[in-house]
Amino acid sequence: MNYFPDEVLEHVFDFVASHRDRNAVSLVCRLWHRVERLSRQRVFVGNCYALSPEILIARFPGLKSLTLKGKPHFADFNLVPHDWGGYVQPWIEALSNSRIGLEELRLKRMVVSDESLELLSRSLANFKSLVLVSCEGFTTVGLAAIAANCRFLRELDLQENEIDDHSGHWLSCFPDSCTSLISLNFACLKGEINLAALERLVARSPNLRSLRLNRAVPLETLQNILMRAPQLVDLGTGSYIHDPDSETYNKLKHTILKCKSIRNLSGFLEVAPRCLPAIYPICLNLTSLNLSYAAGIHGSELVKLIRRCAKLQRLWILDCIGDKGLEVVASTCKELQELRVFPSDVLGVGHAAVTENGLVAISAGCPKLHSLLYFCQQMTNAALIVVAKNCPNFIRFRLCILEPTKPDPVTMQPLDDGFGAIVQSCKHLRRLSLSGLLTDRVFLYIGMYAEQLEMLSVAFAGDSDKGMLYVLNGCKKLRKLEIRDCPYGDKALLTDVGKYETMRSLWMSSCEVTLGGCKTLAKEMPRLNVEIINEHDQMEIGSEEQRVEKMYLYRTLVGPRKDAPEFVWTL
Amino acid sequence: MSPLLGVGEEDQSNVTLVASSTSIDSLCCNSSDLKERNYMGLADCSSVDSSVVSSVSDEAKRSSLNLKATELRLGLPGSQSPERDPELCLLSSTQLDEKQLFPLHPLNDGHCSSTQKSVPSGSKRGFSDAMDGFSEGKYLAKSEVKAMLSSRSSSNLGLKSGSVLEKLGTQPANAKEPQKIIQERSRAADEPRPNNNGFANGNSSAPATKAQVVGWPPIRSFRKNSLASTSKNNEELDVKSVPGAMFIKVSMDGAPYLRKVDLKNYSAYKELSSALEKMFSCFTIGQYGSHGALGREVLSESKLKDLLHGSEYVLTYEDKDGDWMLMGDVPWEMFIDTCKRLRIMKGSDAIGLAPRAVEKCRNRN
Numbered sequence: 001m002n003y004f005p006d007e008v009l010e011h012v013f014d015f016v017a018s019h020r021d022r023n024a025v026s027l028v029c030r031l032w033h034r035v036e037r038l039s040r041q042r043v044f045v046g047n048c049y050a051l052s053p054e055i056l057i058a059r060f061p062g063l064k065s066l067t068l069k070g071k072p073h074f075a076d077f078n079l080v081p082h083d084w085g086g087y088v089q090p091w092i093e094a095l096s097n098s099r100i101g102l103e104e105l106r107l108k109r110m111v112v113s114d115e116s117l118e119l120l121s122r123s124l125a126n127f128k129s130l131v132l133v134s135c136e137g138f139t140t141v142g143l144a145a146i147a148a149n150c151r152f153l154r155e156l157d158l159q160e161n162e163i164d165d166h167s168g169h170w171l172s173c174f175p176d177s178c179t180s181l182i183s184l185n186f187a188c189l190k191g192e193i194n195l196a197a198l199e200r201l202v203a204r205s206p207n208l209r210s211l212r213l214n215r216a217v218p219l220e221t222l223q224n225i226l227m228r229a230p231q232l233v234d235l236g237t238g239s240y241i242h243d244p245d246s247e248t249y250n251k252l253k254h255t256i257l258k259c260k261s262i263r264n265l266s267g268f269l270e271v272a273p274r275c276l277p278a279i280y281p282i283c284l285n286l287t288s289l290n291l292s293y294a295a296g297i298h299g300s301e302l303v304k305l306i307r308r309c310a311k312l313q314r315l316w317i318l319d320c321i322g323d324k325g326l327e328v329v330a331s332t333c334k335e336l337q338e339l340r341v342f343p344s345d346v347l348g349v350g351h352a353a354v355t356e357n358g359l360v361a362i363s364a365g366c367p368k369l370h371s372l373l374y375f376c377q378q379m380t381n382a383a384l385i386v387v388a389k390n391c392p393n394f395i396r397f398r399l400c401i402l403e404p405t406k407p408d409p410v411t412m413q414p415l416d417d418g419f420g421a422i423v424q425s426c427k428h429l430r431r432l433s434l435s436g437l438l439t440d441r442v443f444l445y446i447g448m449y450a451e452q453l454e455m456l457s458v459a460f461a462g463d464s465d466k467g468m469l470y471v472l473n474g475c476k477k478l479r480k481l482e483i484r485d486c487p488y489g490d491k492a493l494l495t496d497v498g499k500y501e502t503m504r505s506l507w508m509s510s511c512e513v514t515l516g517g518c519k520t521l522a523k524e525m526p527r528l529n530v531e532i533i534n535e536h537d538q539m540e541i542g543s544e545e546q547r548v549e550k551m552y553l554y555r556t557l558v559g560p561r562k563d564a565p566e567f568v569w570t571l
Numbered sequence: 572m573s574p575l576l577g578v579g580e581e582d583q584s585n586v587t588l589v590a591s592s593t594s595i596d597s598l599c600c601n602s603s604d605l606k607e608r609n610y611m612g613l614a615d616c617s618s619v620d621s622s623v624v625s626s627v628s629d630e631a632k633r634s635s636l637n638l639k640a641t642e643l644r645l646g647l648p649g650s651q652s653p654e655r656d657p658e659l660c661l662l663s664s665t666q667l668d669e670k671q672l673f674p675l676h677p678l679n680d681g682h683c684s685s686t687q688k689s690v691p692s693g694s695k696r697g698f699s700d701a702m703d704g705f706s707e708g709k710y711l712a713k714s715e716v717k718a719m720l721s722s723r724s725s726s727n728l729g730l731k732s733g734s735v736l737e738k739l740g741t742q743p744a745n746a747k748e749p750q751k752i753i754q755e756r757s758r759a760a761d762e763p764r765p766n767n768n769g770f771a772n773g774n775s776s777a778p779a780t781k782a783q784v785v786g787w788p789p790i791r792s793f794r795k796n797s798l799a800s801t802s803k804n805n806e807e808l809d810v811k812s813v814p815g816a817m818f819i820k821v822s823m824d825g826a827p828y829l830r831k832v833d834l835k836n837y838s839a840y841k842e843l844s845s846a847l848e849k850m851f852s853c854f855t856i857g858q859y860g861s862h863g864a865l866g867r868e869v870l871s872e873s874k875l876k877d878l879l880h881g882s883e884y885v886l887t888y889e890d891k892d893g894d895w896m897l898m899g900d901v902p903w904e905m906f907i908d909t910c911k912r913l914r915i916m917k918g919s920d921a922i923g924l925a926p927r928a929v930e931k932c933r934n935r936n
Contacts, residue, residue, distance in 0.1 A: 077786035083729075134791065160793040188793065245818065273734050274891070295798055300892075343788060375788060433789075459787070479878065484786070 009035045011316050019044045038062060038394075045069070046479075046504050048086060048110065049529065051557045053094030064195045065129075070110035071554050072507050073457070074482055076134060079509055079550070083534055083565045086110045088561075089119075096123030104129040104155075111135070116172075117142030121149035128180075129155035136162040140191070144170035147178075152460075155183040165191030172197040175205065183210035187236050187267060192216045203228045212236025216271045224254040230258040234456035236290075237267035244274045261286045266316075268294035273301040283308035287335075292316040292342045303328050310314045313337045318344040319354045319375060326358035330365025338371035343402060356383035363390035377438055380408045384418025388425035397422055398433035405461040414438050420445030423453075433457040443467035447474020455480040465492035479491040482507040490517030496525050505554035516544030518551055522571035529556050534570045539569075817907070823851050823884070823915035834907050840899055844886060851915065885916045 013036055016022055025114060041064040043056065048068045054335065057063070070086025088110045095102050102124050112135045120127065127150045138161065146156065147170055171194050174181075181201070186193075193216045202208060202225050210233060213222065226232070242249045262282050271294055274387040279402070286309050297305070298320040306315075312333040319341050321329070329336070339362060341354055356379045363386065364367065370393045379401050392396030399419075407414055415436040423429060423446050430452055438461035446453065447470035454477050461467070468488040471481065473496065480503065489512030500506060500521075515532070522530040532539070533550035539548070560570035605630055817834045837843045886898040890909040898906070898913075 074786065076791045078792055079786045134793065160791060162793060243817070292794075293797060306605045342794065343790065375790075400788055404784065404787060457789075459789075 006035050008476050010039045012367050013493040039335040047554050049561050053091045057098045063100050067106040073138045075109055081467045085563055088112050089116045092116045092120050101126045106131040107135055108133040111137040113137050113140035114139055118145040124218040128152050129388040131157040133159045139164035140166045144173040145172040152180055154180050157185045158188050161188050167188050174201050179479045181205040182207045185212035188212050189214045189551045190393050195221045200223050210234035211240035213335040215239050220248050227254045231261055233261050234264040235262050235394050239270040240268050241272040242271055242275055257281055266290035270298040273297055280308055290316040309333055318341040318342050320344045323358035327361040330361040331376050335399050336366040337368050340373040343375040363387040370394055373398045375400045378409045380410050381418035388421040392425045394426040394429055396431040399438040405437045423449040428452055431455045439463050440467040443470040447471050450475055458483045460485045462486045470493035479504045485510040487512055490514055498530055500553050509550040513548050515546050515548055519571050528553050530571045534567045819912050821913040824917045839903055887916050890911050
């Protein structure tokens, strides 16, 4: 080993791509650590508060691509107050002051300001790719800065962000010299768009492969765009409404025939179902279809569409497809690997159209299924057992029964056995979300069988601390545990404090942990940040016995964060 | 990374298991001596019914007495023939896996027992203890659960067979009223959510009241907001689903050419039929204009018969599925949505339609 010159090692490490493998490589010896870090280009930081930008920059001078995640997952569901943190500004400042030539930045659940975007666009000359998922804090002004200043921009991908939309100008800010765009996704923007600027931009982007439009882009523009960009691989339509007898629609039908490369289709934020036949010709080629925002397609139109998509590997739909529709999916989409069924009744008040039968049908028809997100009205143990038998390859299994703590409606029992079957059968399960009526027993099963489990989400479940203990003890690879409304208290929290340093984070809200318990934990484990969210000033500093409403703890190299708001106490 | 106990080393893990299980026992014994936590008392809700509080303390007494008996003990390796059954029958044949089973870290034991005194144990299930009352159905559920468990040999799990049963038996059934609890909790948390406030009046009526729990169902707020506004839009769109006009072809039997009408210009069947009459007047529709029966009004049997006997015409349309339908059955909005083209059929041709239509009239009248 000592006799290999560094270049050889580096060359070998080039073939080691995944973050985990590279992390492992860097632990072998000092030499490898050095070679690895100097050659590392892509870094993934799962929790932006686990380290500081300075540490990152010092260790990886060759950094080209950085992925950062900010707020805890439950922030997606409004459980984390608005100003909790997760600001990207310090990272961008540090990067701009360094010599790092960052080219790609991917952020999830972070607060991004227009200033940050502006700074980014001005200071990073080689910047090529910006991906923002579930972020907030910026407006189209920030986007305009990116468009105007990033001369080599290849990718601008905005997924489900809350963006203040001031105008459609930002699209016009792409200079005429910008011809490098490969991917543009602005589907989440709510405002108007300069359609002419969009068409011109598409016309001068010969490498454009992925384009997702927002609601403000009408069918006429879509037609024009597709004429200019028949090479698209990924298309998200905007407003898909027209008179099917019109000339525009006829033109669209012909234009689409030329778009033979489209493999991903999404959008249909507004849709006239009678115009759907235009896309039938491309359905056979689709590997990914996202109709989860297409509330206007349902019933027979939806089924007609899906029947043509025999090669689908990924399908995201609304539950208005119904069990019958899922049976059609099962018989048509034999290659299906990932399925997400979202509730169309967003209030979640129990009018869901899918039940356990749909899931069983899918499991029977789609043996390659490995990722599932399923919102349903009800579930039975029997169904879960069948599903577990049919699909032993689950990597992600997220089941959400809309009514909390609902038992198996046939037997009125908890769903322990059903989920137990899933974890027992699916030996590669990495992510699991539970729902329905559950006792400690399901956690016993999880602890026993879910050996590869990395992320577990629990709500309204369990009877005692034992549940949490089973999981903490049994799941050796656990990285993220998030719990809400469960009766776990200090004993569960404190029995194995060392475990938390092996994990990225733990979230507990509406449980039984007390201030005293959290303080004890914080004292024992100085390398954890134990944060209490004290909204509405409920808690008083002295009284150890009061229950903590929200606690979030994570391992960190840099101690308590300095940007915590007043209502967040780091113990 | 803290060294985890070697999974493969059985001797070691055996020893540790024994050690740690006894320490768990001692922990649990300690906890049963501790006062039952009044979960609801912490919530500081003025609207908590006093009945809730009293039931809590009763439950607490009962539960703490049984705590020892409900102790879930781990079977020591070798004692219960633990082998993983290849089949997926969890309770009947599944057995404990020998190798792993919660090798608890010995180093934490001391720590825990020292903190035990200062930290009141949360191991009791205060959550469900705070139930307000049980409906009949839920009691049933509880006993069914009991029955289910007793029928299997839970010793296979290496668990004390009595323990699981009693555990479930003493506690109020898991099928609790989550809504009430949730309301309590969310009031406790005092989230400023308008949805929850609506239920903040101690509304302890039945399971039918679906409280809006904060953050449930777990859907990204972006998606929630987006779908909410889309559904609003779609309602508007259903009626006018194209920008501008909604022209459809109208054919009349015997006429040399077809016409087009813009359905958007009309808001009822009556208007449409009179417009059609005007349009096709040169081809003599006959008495269409006068009867106005093609509206929400019921086609009376006699009128329909008049229509169909002789040279009267019948208004029909082709719908989305390609079927020819008699105009006038469905509400106007629905008609607009499904109509693809119109055909003015000769009465004699419409005989096939008539019997059904006549029957409909009879039923309606």
